[in-house]
Amino acid sequence: MTLGQQILQQLINGISLGSVYALIALGYTMVYGIIRLINFAHGEVFMIGAFVGYFIITLFKLPFILALIFAMIFCALLGIFMERLAYKPLxxxxxxxxxxxxxxxxxxxxxxxxxxxxxxxxxxAFPRVIEITRFEVIENVYLTSDKILTLGVALVLMLALQYVVHKTKMGKAMRAVSQDKDAAQLMGINVDSTISFTFALGSALAAAGGILYAVSYGKIIYNMGTMPGLKAFVSAVLGGIGSIPGAVAGGMLLGITENAVSAAGMSMLRDAVAFAILILILLIKPTGIFGKNTREKV
Amino acid sequence: MKFRSLIKMGVVFAVGFVLHLLIKVGFINGYYDHILTKICMFIIAAVSLNLINGICGQFSIGHAGFMAVGAYTAAIFTKNPDLFIPAAIAGMPRFFIALAIGGSVAAFVGFLVGLPTLRLRGDYLAITTLGFGEIIRVLLLNWKFVGGASGYFGIKPYANFLSVYILAVITVVVLSNFIASSYGRACIAIREDEVAAETMGINTTKYKIIAFVLAAFFAGIAGGIYAHLMQAIMPRDFSFLVSIDILLMVVLGGLGSTSGSIVAAIFLTIVTESLRRFQSLRVIIYSLVLIFIMIFRPQGLLGNQEFSTPMLKEKIRLLFNRTKSGKGHTSTEGTE
Structure with a gap:
């Protein structure tokens, strides 16, 4: 295996992991963009999504795609519920x-x-939803079926999100509210339902991320959301918090970096990498890659 | 005023001394001695977190991480007799020096974490301190020298009630004086309105970092005490949940109220000890309490007032006025 092949292999692994981070980061970044709140419970929505998927697959014996959809709906409702009960009064x-x-x-x-x-x-143990087969893309570089599944689902969801945000009325309302809440209200936009919708979208994406993560890691546990949640937040900051393409780019970048560090034999430091990146980005360019520098006005 | 604070100091030391005597004669048994010492340790932790979260208005949730740094550093120094401090210094003096080193290392780490994040406005501190707490835990898990996941054992039980009590008193005095100084007022100004504070010429980054480093120092001391109280420390002793416990003390006591933090630290330590068997249920209740306080009383349960004799007098007067209207005023004279 040459160095080039190894790099390519790690790149594939990194992008697959990164797409999961990106799915979670999208929720962070949208919620932050619209109400300037770091939703710490987002990692838990991710975890709950994985558990809902697990129960649907094991108890009701439904196919993977239905489990994914149900988990997304469940978490979307959970997100709305959370926003209405806990964040709206505040x-x-x-x-x-x-x-x-x-x-x-x-x-x-x-x-x-x-x-x-x-x-x-x-x-x-998360049930095997897909037979693991390996495809040799080029010599010595493999793509496994679970990675294809992760990438495929993530890609479809990101395109769907792009469509919702840029082509629908609700998406327009979301963008308006994130720019100026009061002005949006004056234009007749229902700010409350727009914010709830944002939570629903973000939570649904996190649920999908949770299931994809569970598929590739094979097990789920109650605290599985903490670290991915933290890293997804770092991805969001890396890409520029509040920016949707930024969250995707940040997630990919973090996934690739993390895999590179593991591949270099420092897998112990994997978790520290995200943290180091966060500190660095806050030192060098706090607005992130795609972020716009806005002055805070009184 | 001078006289009053003298009396206050006298009372504080008398309480400590009496408790110490009661422990010595065996009236308070080993278990309660342990809890009393733990209470003092949590007072140090809560009062220092209150400085960041309550006084300065920043949101740190990695206090347990700083405690871990202090705990492991102090334990390394008391366990290895030849390390930096000459071996001739043993016993209690060594313990205090080790605590000071542990606190300083925690403060230095606090500086490193605070510098990039506190320059910025917004919520970055929260996520950075959260990440920091997790990273410290991961690093400790992998550090063989201090036992990794199985823990660091055989730490000598230097932390007795009297010494920790004195340390807690020192902490409260130092931090209260800090809050009452121009530094503290600058921090309060930042909490109230950061933009306005900056406009008034306050170097907001500087004051935020000073407060953060000071709080990290005392968190390190609290950690060092914990190590020498439990005699064995494990990375999971400093998990995120410990940060939440301390955060709840600050919130329950009222954000910005030092005396409130003390009262809440006493109360919550006792509650935590008595609910030790119901770990996850306890945490569920704690988190719900945190959420409900934030929704219905964002300034914390007791608000940012301090407990003081005039405040208590006022409360009693109001109470009496409510029960027997009009006549209450004269009856409060007797409560002085």
Missing amino acids: RDAPRIAALMTAVGLSIFFQNLMVYLKWIGASPK
């Missing part, structure tokens, strides 16, 4: 209050999972 409160609520929600969901008897704290 929209005008100090930012720190909303952040603490988000942290509280995250802890709540994690420990609820541990507390529920039929979930518990031990990991569960």
Whole structure:
């Protein structure tokens, strides 16, 4: 295996992992773009999505694609529910209050999972939904079927999101609210339902990310959302928080970097990489790759 | 005023001394001694977190990470007799020096984490401190010298009640003076309105970093105490949930109220100890309490007032006025 082949192989692995980060990062970035809140519970939505998928596949024996759709719908509702109950009352409160609520929600969901008897704290094996076959793309560079599935689903969802945001009325409303909430309201846009819709979209994408992650890792556990959630946030910052293409680019970049570090034999430092990137980006270019520099006005 | 604070100090030391005596004669048994010491440790942690989250208005959720840094550093120094401190210094003095080193290392790490994030406005500190806490845990898990996942054992139990009590008093005095100083007022100005504070000529980054580093220092001390109290430390002792416990103390006590943090630290440590058997249920309740307080009372349960004699007098007066209207005023005279 030559160096070039190895690099190509790691690139493929990185993009596959990165597309999962990108799916989660999209939720972060949209929610941040619209109400300037880091939704710490987003990683938990990702985890819950994986669990819903797991139960649909094991209990109801439904095919993967239906499980994916149901999990996305479930998490979209969960997102709306969360926004209405926990974040909406705090929209005008100090930012720190909303952040603490988000942290509280995250802890709540994690420990609820541990507390529920039929979930518990031990990991569960995610069923094989796809026969793992290896395709040799070029000599010595392989593409496995689960990676194709991950990439395919992620790509379809990202294109769908792009369509919703840029071609539909609701997407236009989302963009308007994220630019100026008050002006949007004056133009007759229902700000509340737009924000709820944003949460629903982001949560649905996180659920899809959760299932794809579970498919490629083969197991799910109550705290599986913490690290991917954190890394997805780093991806969002890397790409420029609030920017949708930025979240995708950031996710891919982080996935590739992480895989490169593991491949270089420093897999112990994998998790630290994201953190180092966050610190670096905050030092060098806090607005991220695609971010616009906006002055805060009083 | 001087006289009053003297009396206050006297009362504080008398309480500590009496508790110490009660422990010595065996009236308070080992278990409660342990809990009392733990309470003092959590007071240090909560009061220092209150400086960032309550006084300065920044949102840090990686306090356990700084505690871990302090705990492991201090433990390394007391366990290895030849490391930097001459071996002749042993026992309690060594413990205090190790604590100071642990605190300083935590403060330095706090500086490294705070510098890039506190320059910026917004919520980056929250996510950075969260990430920092996780990374520290991962690094400790992989560091064989301190035992990795199985933990670092055989730390000598230097942290007795009296010494930790004194440390807690010192912490509270230092931080209260900091809050009352011009530095503290600058921090409060940043909390109230960062843009306005900057316009008034306050170097917001500088003050935020000072507060953050100071808080990290005391968190490190609290961690060092924890190590010498439990005698064994594991990376999972400093998980995110510990940060949340401390955060809840600050929120329950009222964001920005030092005395509130103390009261809440006492209360929550006792509750946590008594609910030890129901770990995940306890955390569920804690998180719900956190959410509900934020939704219905964002300034924290007790608000940002301090407990003081005039404040208590006022409260009692109001209470009496409510029950027997009009006549209450004279009856409060007796409560002084």
